Amino acid sequence: xxxxxxxERPDVRESDTGNANEVFHYVKKNQIAESAVMGTLxxxxxxxxxxxxxxxxxGSPVCPACKEVYEQLKK
Numbered sequence: 836x837x838x839x840x841x842x843e844r845p846d847v848r849e850s851d852t853g854n855a856n857e858v859f860h861y862v863k864k865n866q867i868a869e870s871a872v873m874g875t876l877x878x879x880x881x882x883x884x885x886x887x888x889x890x891x892x893x894g895s896p897v898c899p900a901c902k903e904v905y906e907q908l909k910k
Contacts, residue, residue, distance in 0.1 A: 857896070858895075858896045858897060858898045858899075859891040859895050859896065859897055859898065860879030860880070860881060860883055860885075860897075860898045860901045861879060861880045861881075861897070861898070861901040861902070861904070861905050862877045862878065862879050862880070862887070863877070866887075867887055870886055870887035871887045871888070874886050879898065879901050880900070880901045880904040880905055880908075881898055881900035881901045881904060882900075883898070
């Protein structure tokens with residue numbers, strides 16, 4: 836898996852209330868569009884499973900576990 840195959844995506848659940856503690860996860864790039872359109876679930880690098888419903892804004896917080904896995908993949 837190359838770094839170009841990973842994009843940040845949100846972990847948004849039905850109980851989401853716009854919490855300021857929301858973090859964005861890294862998922863496989865080829866799964867993003869299908870999830871956004873069809874509502875299928877994606878699995879983040881950290882293991883979280885969720886549907887893609889939002890796009891991150893620059894400076895959005897990233898899941899520490901996803902970030903750690905992503906940094907290992909880049910080596």
